[in-house]
Amino acid sequence: MIPHFTILPILLPLLSAVVLMFFWSKPRNQRVLSVIGHGLTLMASYYLAQKTFTGEIFSVQAGNWSAPFGITFVADALSGMLVLLASLAAFAVSIFSAASIGNGRASFGYFPILQFLLMGLNGSFLAGDIFNLYVWFEVIIISSFVLITLGGEKAQLEGAVKYVTLNLLASVIFLTGIAVLYGIMGSLNLADLAVKISASPDKGLINTAAILFLVGFGIKSAIFPMYFWLPASYHTPPAAVSAIFGGLLTKVGVYALIRVFSLLFIEDPFIRDVFIVLAVLSMITGAVGAIGQQNIRKVFSYLIISHIGFMIAGLGMYSTLALMGAVFYLFHDILVKTNVFLISGVIFKMRGSFRLENLGGLYNKFPLISIVFAIVMFSLVGTPPLSGFWPKLYLLQSSFTEGELWIFGAILLASFLTLIAIVKVWLAAFWKKPVENKIAMERIVWHQLIPIEKFLILLPILILTTATLYIGFYAENISDICKLIAEQIQDKSGYIEAVMPQIETNINPENIP
C-alpha cells in the first residue's frame, strides 16, 4: 500500500489556502478558517509523526514513477518530528494572528500566505529530491517575502530589502550547487545521489558542490559569517510573523544541512572541520551580539544565530550522541524561539515598545503571566530540568569524549552569554520601575482588549510552553526518538532502501536488441 498520508501535511495547508482565498474580503471568517486549517494540518502531522516514530520510513513516488526517475516524498523520524513541530508552531501562531493581526493586513491575504508558508515548510521536510527541496525553499521564501513586507512600514521595507537580496542570493548559490551535482552525478534523487557519491572517485568536484550547498543553506540558516540579514529584518514585521520566522525559517536551513550533508558529503573530514569552526564562531558571535542589543526582538534574533551554532556543532561531530543533541536542540529551539517572539509581541501590547529602556514593571502588574514568560526564558537559557538543558548535556558529553574541546568551551561560553542576555531582558522588562514614555504609552493596547482577545493571545504561548515543559520533564521519550533519528541519519541504508527498494535497474537486458 502506498502511504499517501505522508503528503497530507502538504496538501491540507494548500487546501486551506485555497478555501481562505474565497473569503478574501471577509477577514472575520478568515481568522476562524485559518485556525481550523492549521488544526487539521496539525492532526495530519501528528498521525504521520507517530507512525514514523516506530522506525519505519515511508516514501511516496508521485505518479508511480519509481525513484530515481520521479518525484519522491520521504518521511523518516526526523521529517516526521519536524513536520509535527512546524504544524504545532504554525497552529500557535495562527491563533495569535487571529487575535492580533489587524484587518488591514488580513484583507491583503495574510492568512492564505501563512498557509502557503506552512505548506512550503512541510514540503521541504518531506522532499526526497534535491531539486524539489529547492522548489519548496522558493515556496517558503516567496511566502515569507509577502509576510515580511505586508503592511509596508518604513522599517519593514528596509529590512525586507536586505532579507530579500540575501535569500535570493542563497537560492542562486543553492541552484548552482544543484547544477554542479547534476553535472557530475546525473541524478537529483537524494537516495540515488547517496549511492552514487559514495562510489565516485571525483572528490574535488564533489567538495565544490558541497561548499556551494554549505553557503546556500548557511545563508538561509544564518550561520557565521552569513547571518547579517537576520538581525536586520526579523524585528521589523508584526510579532506573529517574526515568531514563525524565528521559530521555523532558519531551522529549515539546518534541516537541509543535516539531510543533504548526512546523505551526501559528511564522510569528508574537511567538511566536518568546516562545520565545527563555523559552529564555534556562530555560537560566540551570536551570543555576544545579543548582549549589546536594546530591542528585545533583536536580542532574540541574535540568540537564534548563537543557538543555530549548537545544532551545526552536533552535525560537525557526527557521533550518535552529538546528532542526538543536535536534533534534540532543533526540536527544543523551534518551540522556544516561536514562543519568545510571541512573548515579545505580548510585551509590546502591554508596554507599547520593544526597547528595553521603555519597558519595566511587567512583573508587578502581570505576575501570573510573567511566571509563564519566565519558564520560557529559563528553558531558552537551558536551566535543568527544562527543555534546553538536555540537548546541551548530550552535546557537552559528546564533545568532551571526542576531544573537541573548542566546542565544549564554546557551548559553555555561549550558554553563559545567553544567560546574561536573558537576565538583562528580565531585569529591564520585568523588574525595573516602569518608565513613562509618552509615545510608548499611547501604543499600549492591552487594557482595551476584551477578555476573549486576551485569552486568544495568551493561549498559543500556553500551548507552546506546555510542549516545552513536556520535552523537559519527559525528556526520555524525546531522547528515544532522537536516538532513533541519529541512528537513521548515520545508517543511510534504511533511507536508500525505503526510496529505492529495487537497487538494480528496471531495464530487462533481453529487451535491448
Add this chain to the structure above:
Amino acid sequence: MEILLAVTIGLLYAAGIFLILRRSLVRLIIGLVLLGNGANLLIFLLGRISKGQPPIIPEESKVFLDAYADPIPQALILTAIVISFGLQAYAIILVKRAYRVVKTDDIDNMITTDEV
C-alpha cells in the same frame, strides 16, 4: 560551443556579483537577474549539450538505441525560470516601494534597521 557557454556563464556570474556589491538598488536587482540567468545556463551546460538527438524512443524498440539529449536539465531550467520570474517581479516592486518610503536608492543610507 561549450567554451562559449562557459565563458558567458562566468561573465554573467561576475557581472551579477559586481552589481550586487554596488550601492544602488536598481543595480542590485539587475545583478540578481544576471545571477539567476547564469545559474540557469549553468544547469543547461552541465546537462551536456547535444544537437539533434531528441529523447524519443523509436516505435520498434523499447530502449534508447543512440546517445540522446538529457531532457531533465531543460525541465529544471523551465521551473527555475518561472520561479525567478516571480521573485524578480516581486523584488522590482519591493525596490520601488522601498524607494518611495525610504526616499533613497543608496543602500548605505538604509541603516535604521541595523541600529542597536
